[in-house]
Amino acid sequence: MTASPHKPPEGIVTFLFTDIVGSTDMWETHGDAFLPVLQAHNAIMADAIERNGGHLMKTEGDSYKVAFSDPAAAVRCAIVAQAALQRYPWPADIDRLQVRMAVHTGKPFAQGGDYFGPPVNRTARMMSACNGGQILISEDTLDLVEHRMGKDTRFVDQGYHRLRDLDEPIRMFQVDHPALEVSRPQPPRSLNGHAHNLPIQRTSFIGRQEQIEHIAALLSRADAPCLQISGPSGIGKTRLSLQVxxxxVDWFPDGVWYVRLSESSDAEEAAAEVARAVGIEMREGAAATQVVREWVSKRSCLLILDDCGRIPEVSRFIHELLSGSTNLRCLATTAESLKIENAEEIPLPELSLPPADAGAEDVMASEAGRLFAERAHEARPDFRLTDRRAKPIARLLQSLGGMPAAIERAAEMLRSQEVTPTAILSAIGAQLSTASAEETGHSAATHGRGLLGKLAESRGMASLLETMGAALADRRALTEAEHAARDALTIYDRLGDREGVASSLRRLGLVAAAQRNHEKAAALLHAARDAYLELDKRIAARIDSELEAIREALGAHVELPTPTLAQAVALATGPTSPRMEN
Incomplete structure (x- = not known):
C-alpha cells in the first residue's frame, strides 16, 4: 500500500470503506487472470481518493479504508469511484465488479496513524450491509452533507437497521446520482430481514476473529449440531455466542434465538424459557419440552443456550431437543464441560496479551490491548496511548490475565481524572483476580488459581479441610491466593459491583477456612450468603452448606458472626487479618 499524501484528519472524521463483493470466488475461478482486474480496481480507487483529498488508512486485500476531514468529499469520492467502476470495460469472461461502499462520520480514537473505536467499527458493519454497486451513508453523515451536495444527488431513506455489531439501530440512506447506473433501491443486508431476538450490545465487539471463524465452520457441519463454549465468568462466552x-444469521431461515437459562432449575423450566424466547405457543396440559421439541423438529434455527450448566441433566435436555431435528443447531455456554454426547467443546481462551515491555504499537496489536485502549477512550476521550504509557498498561493487562470483563472494568475506572493505568496497577497488585466464575471460585491470578478452585469446588468444608493438609505446607501459595481475592474485592467494591464483592468475599472465606481462621471464614461467608440471597439463591444454598461445615469445626455452641456486607469488606481488606471476636 502506497503511503497517503494527505495528512490524517483529526477530531471528527468521515470514513469511506469499500469492498469487492465475491472477490474470493473470483480469485478461485479465474486465478491469475483476476490480477489485472484487481489492479484496474485499485487504480480507480486511488485516483478517486487522491482527487477528493482522502487519507488512505489501509487496504486489506481488495478492501479500502479511507478517512476524510470533509464529509462531502467522502461522499463525492464514493460517487466518483462507483461511477468509474460501473463504466470500466471489464474483460468479457469476468463479471463486472460489484463494489459496496459505506460512509459514516464520528470521532474515532487515533493511534499510530490508524483509527479505532465505534465510528470505525460502525462503518465496517455498514459496508457489510451494503449490496454490490450500492453506496450507503449514515444519518450522521447526511446531516453534514445534504445542504452541500448538488440537487442531482439524492439520498433515498432506507430506514433504521440493526447491523451485525448488535448496536443500536442506525438510519441509512442510499446515494443516487445521474453518474451512477439507475437501479432499484435494495434493502440493506442487515438483521432486519431475519428472525431473531439478539439483545442490543452497548459496546463494540473486539477480537476473537479466530474463534468466530472456528465456531462458524463447526456450525456449518451436519455432524456438529451442538457446540459447548466453556470458560470462567468474564471470559466473554455470551458475547462471542451473540456475535457468531x-x-x-443468514444460515438459519427460522431464526437465531438467545435463551438465558441461569434461572432455570430443571429441564422443563429450561424448555419453557426457550418457548418464551422464541414465541412458541404452549398447549394446555402439554409438557414444555415436548412442545419445543416438536417446534424445532420442523425448522432450521440456532438456539443460544446461555449459562445452561446450572441445570441438572442439561445434557439430556439438549440431546432431547436435537434428537427430533436435523436442522437445529445449539450453542451452549457454560463454566464447565457439559459432557454432551457428540458435542464439540470449545474452551474459550483469554484475549491475546502484549509483552511486558510493549510499546504502543505492540499494545494495539494484541486483543487485550485494543480492548483496553478503545474502552479507555470511550471512558475518557482525552486518553492517549504512548510508548511511555504502554509498559504499565501491558503489565496491567497481564495482571488482568486477558479477561475481557476485568479489562473493561479497569478501563472504566479511567473515567475518573485522578486514575491512571499505573495507579490501577499499584492498587490491585500484580496478582489481580480476574472476574472468575462465582460458582467455581477460580482465581484468574497465575498463582493460587488451582488452590482457590480446589477450595470452592469441594462439596463439604469438613472434607475440604482434610484435603488441605498438603496445601497448607505451601503457605506462600495460599497467601498469594488470598492476595489475589483481596485485590479483586478492592476493585469490585470501588466499582460498586455487588455480585463481584459477594464472589470475592466467598473466596476469601474459603481461604480463611483453609487457614483455620474459622471465625473470619464464618463472617465473610455469612455476608456473601446474604448478598447471594438476592443475586442467586442456588449459590446462597451452597454457601449455607459451607457455613454448616464451619459450625461443625467451631462447635455447635459457638454463635457465628453476622456482619453486614460493608463490615465484611472492611474485615477482608483491612491492613491485618485478625480473628473475629464473637
Missing part, C-alpha cells in the same frame, strides 16, 4: 449468531 449475528454474523451467520
Amino acid at each position: 449468531a449475528a454474523e451467520r
Whole structure:
C-alpha cells in the first residue's frame, strides 16, 4: 500500500470503506487472470481518493479504508469511484465488479496513524450491509452533507437497521446520482430481514476473529449440531455466542434465538424459557419440552443456550431437543464441560496479551490491548496511548490475565481524572483476580488459581479441610491466593459491583477456612450468603452448606458472626487479618 499524501484528519472524521463483493470466488475461478482486474480496481480507487483529498488508512486485500476531514468529499469520492467502476470495460469472461461502499462520520480514537473505536467499527458493519454497486451513508453523515451536495444527488431513506455489531439501530440512506447506473433501491443486508431476538450490545465487539471463524465452520457441519463454549465468568462466552449468531444469521431461515437459562432449575423450566424466547405457543396440559421439541423438529434455527450448566441433566435436555431435528443447531455456554454426547467443546481462551515491555504499537496489536485502549477512550476521550504509557498498561493487562470483563472494568475506572493505568496497577497488585466464575471460585491470578478452585469446588468444608493438609505446607501459595481475592474485592467494591464483592468475599472465606481462621471464614461467608440471597439463591444454598461445615469445626455452641456486607469488606481488606471476636 502506497503511503497517503494527505495528512490524517483529526477530531471528527468521515470514513469511506469499500469492498469487492465475491472477490474470493473470483480469485478461485479465474486465478491469475483476476490480477489485472484487481489492479484496474485499485487504480480507480486511488485516483478517486487522491482527487477528493482522502487519507488512505489501509487496504486489506481488495478492501479500502479511507478517512476524510470533509464529509462531502467522502461522499463525492464514493460517487466518483462507483461511477468509474460501473463504466470500466471489464474483460468479457469476468463479471463486472460489484463494489459496496459505506460512509459514516464520528470521532474515532487515533493511534499510530490508524483509527479505532465505534465510528470505525460502525462503518465496517455498514459496508457489510451494503449490496454490490450500492453506496450507503449514515444519518450522521447526511446531516453534514445534504445542504452541500448538488440537487442531482439524492439520498433515498432506507430506514433504521440493526447491523451485525448488535448496536443500536442506525438510519441509512442510499446515494443516487445521474453518474451512477439507475437501479432499484435494495434493502440493506442487515438483521432486519431475519428472525431473531439478539439483545442490543452497548459496546463494540473486539477480537476473537479466530474463534468466530472456528465456531462458524463447526456450525456449518451436519455432524456438529451442538457446540459447548466453556470458560470462567468474564471470559466473554455470551458475547462471542451473540456475535457468531449475528454474523451467520443468514444460515438459519427460522431464526437465531438467545435463551438465558441461569434461572432455570430443571429441564422443563429450561424448555419453557426457550418457548418464551422464541414465541412458541404452549398447549394446555402439554409438557414444555415436548412442545419445543416438536417446534424445532420442523425448522432450521440456532438456539443460544446461555449459562445452561446450572441445570441438572442439561445434557439430556439438549440431546432431547436435537434428537427430533436435523436442522437445529445449539450453542451452549457454560463454566464447565457439559459432557454432551457428540458435542464439540470449545474452551474459550483469554484475549491475546502484549509483552511486558510493549510499546504502543505492540499494545494495539494484541486483543487485550485494543480492548483496553478503545474502552479507555470511550471512558475518557482525552486518553492517549504512548510508548511511555504502554509498559504499565501491558503489565496491567497481564495482571488482568486477558479477561475481557476485568479489562473493561479497569478501563472504566479511567473515567475518573485522578486514575491512571499505573495507579490501577499499584492498587490491585500484580496478582489481580480476574472476574472468575462465582460458582467455581477460580482465581484468574497465575498463582493460587488451582488452590482457590480446589477450595470452592469441594462439596463439604469438613472434607475440604482434610484435603488441605498438603496445601497448607505451601503457605506462600495460599497467601498469594488470598492476595489475589483481596485485590479483586478492592476493585469490585470501588466499582460498586455487588455480585463481584459477594464472589470475592466467598473466596476469601474459603481461604480463611483453609487457614483455620474459622471465625473470619464464618463472617465473610455469612455476608456473601446474604448478598447471594438476592443475586442467586442456588449459590446462597451452597454457601449455607459451607457455613454448616464451619459450625461443625467451631462447635455447635459457638454463635457465628453476622456482619453486614460493608463490615465484611472492611474485615477482608483491612491492613491485618485478625480473628473475629464473637
